[in-house]
Amino acid sequence: MSIQDERERWDREVVQPVLAKQQERSGGDLQTSSGIPLERVFGPDNLDTGEGATAAGDATARDYMEKLGFPGEYPFTRGVQPTMYRGRHWTMRQYAGFGSATETNERFRYLLDAGQTGLSVAFDLPTQIGYDSDHSLCLGEVGKVGVAVDSLADMELLFNAIPLDQVSTSMTINAPAAILLAMYIVVAEKQGATRGALRGTIQNDILKEYIARGTFMFPPAPSMRLITNTFEFCTRELPKWNSISISGYHIREAGATAPQEVAFTLADAIAYVDAAVKAGLGVDAFAGRLSFFFSAGSDLLEEVAKFRAARRMWAAILRDRYGSRSAKSQAMRFHAQTSGAMLTAQQPDNNVVRVALHALAAVLGGAQSLHTNSRDEALSLPTEESVQIALRTQQIIALESGVANTVDPLGGSYAVEALTDEVERQAREYLAKIESDGGMVRAIENGFPQREIEDAAYRYQREIESKDRLVVGLNCHTRESSNACFDVMRHDPRVHDAQIERLKKVRAERDNAAVQRELNRLRQAANEDGADMMEPIIECVRQYGTLGEISQVLRDVFGEHRQHIGM
């Protein structure tokens, strides 16, 4: 008898009598958060065994090696390093930044003292969109969602007394990524560090800004050129730097399902690799410095499956589509952040538990670095106490749970393997559609991923409203009481004025002729198709040209992008 036959027998003889007495729960909770139906119990007959299998569940050694293999080699489904966390735990990297550079510098040093192993900089929105703090569009935004950086002077304060050749720094910056990277390099050089010693990441992922996050500046074509420039520069000058962090996080947070998160992130990645290859870079020269960034949410099994599916797909794309021969290129390294959208403003202490689940999913899924959200992020900026609980959550998983002591502990679970296959199958369908419609840049221009995400987000929210999907404290087990059961962090209103004062001082004290000269050189480079813009930007920054001034030069040449929504 085959396993399939046995399953039918079991259903008939064992399950049905039980169901006759007690029905199963029905509705939304017997499927994953992305709507993938869940079997009563998964078995070997639920696995997609691929060609060559003689019967369901009869996986051959060849199938195993092609679909799962061993960690540290193709297809990396089980992990990108052979020893994973048995060698070294993931990098615990809390995203931080608010107010002034000086305040943020203090928070960084607090986190490093508390045992954090890498820095992650949050910039305010004016910085992310290339405006100086005194621009009229920045009303109320200066220093709010991150630190305000207008010029090299702010960057010097931000990394004061932090040796940049000894930490790894991740910067959440996209449209003006080249400018902030230039500032980082100049600060490091002033500290006496060499470029080759710098370790870190710039997010630099503009396509997901058009899709989901909104901090775009230029139209797609010149944006892709700037990104290709940073790839070339990092390949040449910053061998330990991740030139991009291709991000599914914001796509997921905007409401995408798990398969959509994987598909749209990989489609973005393909667009970047295509652009770099077209510009003449060899794929294995830069692909090893591409990193990824995913969300970790509450649906533990589906999330683990998602990370594993993404790794397997990326390895195949690199090998089969681009002919990569390098394991380093094929291995998808990723940062994870726990989901902000799944936290609730109601009963915020419950968020501590949610974040622990999210973090566990990221670790079981093999993340290289992790940010854990603070319980109060649905209310405001996190307090120091909340940030500490978030960091302790990671430390408890690393040191007490035991899940870090063997590689890919859920590998081979029928449920996880079946879900891994299903996420991959759905993601592949999206990739095929995007490919046939002319690639991701065009798909974004036509609003395709935006519409898909909006529809998924709308369905999700409707399910919550109708209670087909239950969220504790939000639409069940609610409680009449105020949200704020602890102090939340408040903004210091003086930050804005002080920031503008410093900006004025910088403009007054620098060599303005030198700034103009370097800005003009940048303008020339920008006007010349294919010319490098990184070195001219570094020289602008060195002369204390401001972020707004440099961005304006590029806006003049490239124009501005307008949002396209597909509603």
Place this chain on the structure above:
Amino acid sequence: MSQKNKIRILIAKPGLDGHDRGAKYVARALRDAGYEVIYTGIRQTPEAIVTIALQEDVQFVGLSLLSGAHNELFPRVVKLLREADAGDIVVFGGGIIPDYDIPGLKEAGVQAVFPPGTPISAVVEFIESCSVAGVSS
């Protein structure tokens, strides 16, 4: 044959914040509740929002913001509406708005603030109560 004016609502995103999942949801859900909804898209100035509100002859403006700039931007929209002799347009807000900021916003003329997790029925109830009270006629 006479027909009362349809209720028209502008959902707007002031400031630089690009998180529009909530705004889009509210826009679609209000459409499904039978209103005519105009959505501005992200990164609008208060001036542009007021111009759109006037041209579209809306009775309500809903502002959504997650970046923390609400204390500056929401009251500015109300002020500009009043200056344009359109103080009768009802302004409400949503997003990440800490409890302690709500009294100040109401003081400034924002008539309701809906925190994360608000069911859409609460927004509809608010709109209907204002309309019945004759605010929008």
Place this chain on the structure above:
Amino acid sequence: MDTAGLAQGVLAGQVRSIARAISLVESGRAERDQLLDELRRRDDPPGEEQSIGAAVIGITGPPGAGKSTLISRLIMSVRETGEKVAVLAVDPSSPFTGGALLGDRIRMDLHGTDPGVFIRSMASRGGTGGISAAALETVQVLVSAGYGTIIVESVGVGQSEVGILTLADIVLVALTPGSGDEIQALKAGVMEIGDLYVVNKADYPQAEAMVASLNAALEETLRGGLAPLVLRTVATEGTGVAELYRAIGERLDQLHRTGELERRRQQRVIDALREMATDLFSRWISERLSADGDAVSRGIPFAAMRQELEQFLEQFTWRNHNGQRND
């Protein structure tokens, strides 16, 4: 409602008055006729003048064709001449709830606060008595308010959305290569209405093939006595827009010279009247039939109904706007 005051505001170009006048026109309330009378009385009399007057440009095309971006660029072209421009964007409303999501302002917001630009969204089922009448009267309000160019945008997905273009002096169909638009365009009937066909996103690889197939499809077609033109634009970059704007002007001149423009303007009034009459009449019938449930359950007596209607129509009189009988 003080319709005289409202009319005064419209004529003075006050934004809030214009906006409220449009709402009034859409609402179908009785005062709308007073308002429109006020506006007609105060407008300069039509007289013998030879100029084209305000130009109404209709734009349609499937979603994703880049219509909004194209309109945004055309607005810039008009504004360079110093003239005021208005956009009337018609979006479909939900047949179930009557609600509508009017999102087309996106990408037009370059003109966010330019006082010379007026943008208004309208739901396709918003009006009583047909969208065409409401839209036509809205255009009338905008002309009275001094807008020399009025762009009417419609998503070419349904009959009422395409039908609205009959109120335009000239119709422009925007298409994008390589996304199956050609088939969609044929389905939506836009191949029958364009004076100008614009292949937007002309930098896409399949653009030339699309231009060729359009030219083939339009061969030997005449629209208002003239062969439709096929043009290329890349609206996101502004490429081809100046040429398009010039072509629109030239085509309008030609249509004016041949008398076609005048014919279209008369025809659109007839179309709108017909639509209004049909709409009002079918509502009236539906209401009566659903009120008279017994008759329906007994089976509809067609002959009796026909007789009753014929009698009614015989007694119906047609008056022109001076109150003279026209029969």
